[in-house]
Amino acid sequence: MPQSPQDAAARRAVAPVICYPTETLPRSAFLPEDAQRSQMQLASSTTVPARQAACFHVRAGQIFRITSIEGPQVGDLNLWNAHDLRERFYSGKTRALHGSHVSTGDRLWSGFPTLRPMATITRDTLDWYGIDAFGGAVHDVIGTRCDPYTHNLLSGGHYHHCCHSNLTRALATETGLPLAEAEAHVHDVLNVFMCTGFTRDTGQYFMKASPVRPGDHLEFFAEIDLLGALSACPGGDCGAEHSSDAAACHPLRVDVFNLPEGALDGWSEPVVNAYDRSHGAGGAP
Numbered sequence: 529m530p531q532s533p534q535d536a537a538a539r540r541a542v543a544p545v546i547c548y549p550t551e552t553l554p555r556s557a558f559l560p561e562d563a564q565r566s567q568m569q570l571a572s573s574t575t576v577p578a579r580q581a582a583c584f585h586v587r588a589g590q591i592f593r594i595t596s597i598e599g600p601q602v603g604d605l606n607l608w609n610a611h612d613l614r615e616r617f618y619s620g621k622t623r624a625l626h627g628s629h630v631s632t633g634d635r636l637w638s639g640f641p642t643l644r645p646m647a648t649i650t651r652d653t654l655d656w657y658g659i660d661a662f663g664g665a666v667h668d669v670i671g672t673r674c675d676p677y678t679h680n681l682l683s684g685g686h687y688h689h690c691c692h693s694n695l696t697r698a699l700a701t702e703t704g705l706p707l708a709e710a711e712a713h714v715h716d717v718l719n720v721f722m723c724t725g726f727t728r729d730t731g732q733y734f735m736k737a738s739p740v741r742p743g744d745h746l747e748f749f750a751e752i753d754l755l756g757a758l759s760a761c762p763g764g765d766c767g768a769e770h771s772s773d774a775a776a777c778h779p780l781r782v783d784v785f786n787l788p789e790g791a792l793d794g795w796s797e798p799v800v801n802a803y804d805r806s807h808g809a810g811g812a813p
């Protein structure tokens with residue numbers, strides 16, 4: 529066991545700095561006002577059955593809303609550019625930019641090299657929850673997704689309704705891709721309604737029963753044309769376990785809305801990231 533240095537306390541006492549100050553982060557050019565929201569027209573509605581996933585399409589400039597129905601339920605969300613599956617939600621950079629849990633005003637960013645907002649959160653009925661006494665909060669971008677590989681590693685067996693498998697099957701059905709190809713497009717999720725944190729003593733990832741109740745919703749503005757997939761996690765409210773058929777599970781609903789005429793005047797889709805991608809090769813300065 530290495531000895532602590534004599535100045536260990538002083539080194540620990542150094543104050544942290546925020547990795548990515550957000551003052552220069554582009555904010556959404558559009559956030560719906562209540563009057564516009566009340567004039568929205570339902571364009572499509574998708575019910576995600578319990579322990580399954582379903583895909584849905586949202587056009588740039590539409591609103592989509594994930595709603596808890598019937599009972600407390602966590603959802604695992606994947607997003608792709610509807611025209612190019614290579615551009616997909618980057619939960620790690622979203623976490624680095626906005627924090628471990630997201631809410632109103634935060635944006636869901638795509639990966640490199642596009643790194644642009646795919647969607648902006650426009651309403652969160654669980655905004656009131658904040659950070660609880662355990663350090664838990666709602667809608668995390670830390671938990672990756674429940675998957676059969678980790679389950680097999682820790683417990684053995686072959687459970688087929690983890691969110692990873694649900695999302696894989698849903699994407700394969702939607703696109704016609706073979707299962708193995710579809711699986712490669714499934715990525716780390718936004719854990720909608722899930723209540724999570726890290727334990728203070730061991731730093732371990734924890735979950736606790738979600739505070740979500742039927743009627744609660746998380747609403748997004750689509751910044752680009754999106755293909756989404758949502759899994760109703762086999763963990764249900766994720767209060768106990770998440771890779772078995774033991775938990776009470778409920779469906780989720782995804783509603784897509786058209787905004788009223790004129791609401792998007794002056795708004796345009798975010799362009800892809802401006803970095804020149806030379807990476808310093810060829811003697812570039």
Ligand SMILES: [Zn+2]
Pocket residue numbers: 604673674690691692760761762763770
């Ligand atoms: Zn799950």
